[in-house]
Amino acid sequence: MTKIYKGMKPTRRSFLTGAAASGVAMVSAKAANAEGDPAIINKQEWNQYLGEGVDARPYGMPSQFESHVRRQDVPWLTADPVSSVNFTPLHELDGIITPNGLCFERHHAGIAEVDPAEHRLMINGLVDRPLVFTMEDLMRFPRENHVYFLECAANTGMEWAGAQLNGCQFTHGMIHNVMYTGVPLRLLLQEAGVKTTGKWIMPEGADASGMTRSIPIEKALDDCLVAFKMNGEALRPEQGYPVRLVVPGWEGNMWIKWLRRIEVGDQPWHHREETSKYTDLLADGQARRFTWEMDAKSVITSPSPQAPITQGPGPLVITGVAWSGRGTIPRVDVTIDGGITWQQARMSGPSLNKSMHRFYLDVEWDGKPMLLQSRAHDSTGYVQPTKEQLRHVRGENSIYHNNSIQTWAVNEKGEAENVEIS
Amino acid sequence: AETAGFGLGRDALPVEIAAWDIDVRPDGAGLPAGSGDVWTGEEVFVEKCAMCHGDFGEAVGRWPVLAGGHNTLSDEDPVKTIGSYWPYLSTVYDYINRAMPFGMAQSLTNDEVYAITAYLLYVNDLVDDDFELSNENFLEVRLPNEPNFFMDDRATAEYPIFSVEPCMENCKDSVEITMHASVLDVTPEDENAAQEDAT
Numbered sequence: 001m002t003k004i005y006k007g008m009k010p011t012r013r014s015f016l017t018g019a020a021a022s023g024v025a026m027v028s029a030k031a032a033n034a035e036g037d038p039a040i041i042n043k044q045e046w047n048q049y050l051g052e053g054v055d056a057r058p059y060g061m062p063s064q065f066e067s068h069v070r071r072q073d074v075p076w077l078t079a080d081p082v083s084s085v086n087f088t089p090l091h092e093l094d095g096i097i098t099p100n101g102l103c104f105e106r107h108h109a110g111i112a113e114v115d116p117a118e119h120r121l122m123i124n125g126l127v128d129r130p131l132v133f134t135m136e137d138l139m140r141f142p143r144e145n146h147v148y149f150l151e152c153a154a155n156t157g158m159e160w161a162g163a164q165l166n167g168c169q170f171t172h173g174m175i176h177n178v179m180y181t182g183v184p185l186r187l188l189l190q191e192a193g194v195k196t197t198g199k200w201i202m203p204e205g206a207d208a209s210g211m212t213r214s215i216p217i218e219k220a221l222d223d224c225l226v227a228f229k230m231n232g233e234a235l236r237p238e239q240g241y242p243v244r245l246v247v248p249g250w251e252g253n254m255w256i257k258w259l260r261r262i263e264v265g266d267q268p269w270h271h272r273e274e275t276s277k278y279t280d281l282l283a284d285g286q287a288r289r290f291t292w293e294m295d296a297k298s299v300i301t302s303p304s305p306q307a308p309i310t311q312g313p314g315p316l317v318i319t320g321v322a323w324s325g326r327g328t329i330p331r332v333d334v335t336i337d338g339g340i341t342w343q344q345a346r347m348s349g350p351s352l353n354k355s356m357h358r359f360y361l362d363v364e365w366d367g368k369p370m371l372l373q374s375r376a377h378d379s380t381g382y383v384q385p386t387k388e389q390l391r392h393v394r395g396e397n398s399i400y401h402n403n404s405i406q407t408w409a410v411n412e413k414g415e416a417e418n419v420e421i422s
Numbered sequence: 423a424e425t426a427g428f429g430l431g432r433d434a435l436p437v438e439i440a441a442w443d444i445d446v447r448p449d450g451a452g453l454p455a456g457s458g459d460v461w462t463g464e465e466v467f468v469e470k471c472a473m474c475h476g477d478f479g480e481a482v483g484r485w486p487v488l489a490g491g492h493n494t495l496s497d498e499d500p501v502k503t504i505g506s507y508w509p510y511l512s513t514v515y516d517y518i519n520r521a522m523p524f525g526m527a528q529s530l531t532n533d534e535v536y537a538i539t540a541y542l543l544y545v546n547d548l549v550d551d552d553f554e555l556s557n558e559n560f561l562e563v564r565l566p567n568e569p570n571f572f573m574d575d576r577a578t579a580e581y582p583i584f585s586v587e588p589c590m591e592n593c594k595d596s597v598e599i600t601m602h603a604s605v606l607d608v609t610p611e612d613e614n615a616a617q618e619d620a621t
Binding site: 078079080082083108109122123124125129130131132133137140141162163164165166187190191192193202204208209210212260261263265267269270271272275276279281283284285286287288289290291292293295305333337338339340341342371375380381382383384385389393396397409417418419420421422 | 496604
């Protein structure tokens, strides 16, 4: 199955033309000539003429100059675009919250367009009282708000055998991080009354893939949410509107979208997505099953292949994101010389459990080539491993759960490339 | 029993549970009454499945391969199929019944799903061509790779190795670039070359 992750990739040229086509022409303040900067000397149309009124944009979109900031797919990865994936443009984002319209998508039977008035959530199996909820019912339970990352188990999976895709959007963009509003799953299960023999749950989606996974009851009663809002507004259709499961810290496949049923049972179901898929083949032919947690991971988002250094030597902001399915990220180390010397980066913004964290390292770039890496430490003491360390344990065919350290080679021009180093 | 909840929701009716609760487990729980043989399965498969999965489960184009790949799991490029990789036959029945054919899910009868499942056993060389699968004999069939799955062991196999304070200074003498993504910057026609470069 690794075959699907090998082969051609979008060219670096296509990334750069995307940026150039947006018409952004960044000019250093030092470039002004004796006649003065035309951006100052000349009147701009937005100085003189009226703009659109408040009735023009009932639901606002980004500036036309940001049209290159978008999800992208890689057609050769999958047989068709309906059971497929696209990628969050991490290289263009900052902070920790992913805008809803840029959150990567992963469907197995396309986007189900569900009418919330016709949507039902059933709880059945080993419960005292099998129940059916409408969306209105769900809105009457006490709610919670949490920021969590959702990372596809296959994020960075194309990179097991080598450096392949040139851009962190493609190597690390099967992730998003939003604030969910929802009902603790615990409250819904309590409403039905889980029998003492109930040890597992099986959430099921309403789409044509009938997505199912087995989740141990301990996790279901701990921090899972049945969420209907993301970043304050209703879930997007592609993210499971009107309701999805949130399984903090665990692989994205388990976050069942268009959630329509939860069965309680006394053992796991071993369905397709936890046998054929989302099992991790090791070098000896044995396979791990139920690899739920996403290990600590990080990536430098700028500079990166899609975000080259364009302003020359001088002050440079190196930034990226880090996350762990087992807690928070108290520390990220960054190297600019391929791991000979490391410095602790500066964490900025909130540090939330099982959420993305933003880090910065502000350096003076001398214009010489760099080998950039970041290394996350999580709150349990786990330190993000190198790809070589992971391959030593797992081989190259496990597809999922590649949380290894990423390297970007930056040349004298400031262009960055995805590489592996010794 | 009376619950100490919010009194929200209503009782699910048996007919409603029956409509949605179609899942099947390795112990046979959830299997409906029914049966189907290899030859019937071949007819249904050729009509409804072969345009993507090939007449013998060998796959067309990029669609999933369903048969073959035996003894390839420790190879450089393993071929993971029902016969070579999947642990349980129940998963075959459940998945076909809930999600196939792609684009026309839940359109097969129970007997058709039994028949297709029997045919997939046959093209994986696991039964003879006169085999008939039913809810009665379902548990007698075991897939070859069932013993080769084990519970996530990262907590013992990896966590201790990766939880030591790392080097911060003079960590190595030199650094070499060993692989460039640009080397793999190939056209679709050169996909085989890309695979060789990757290894």
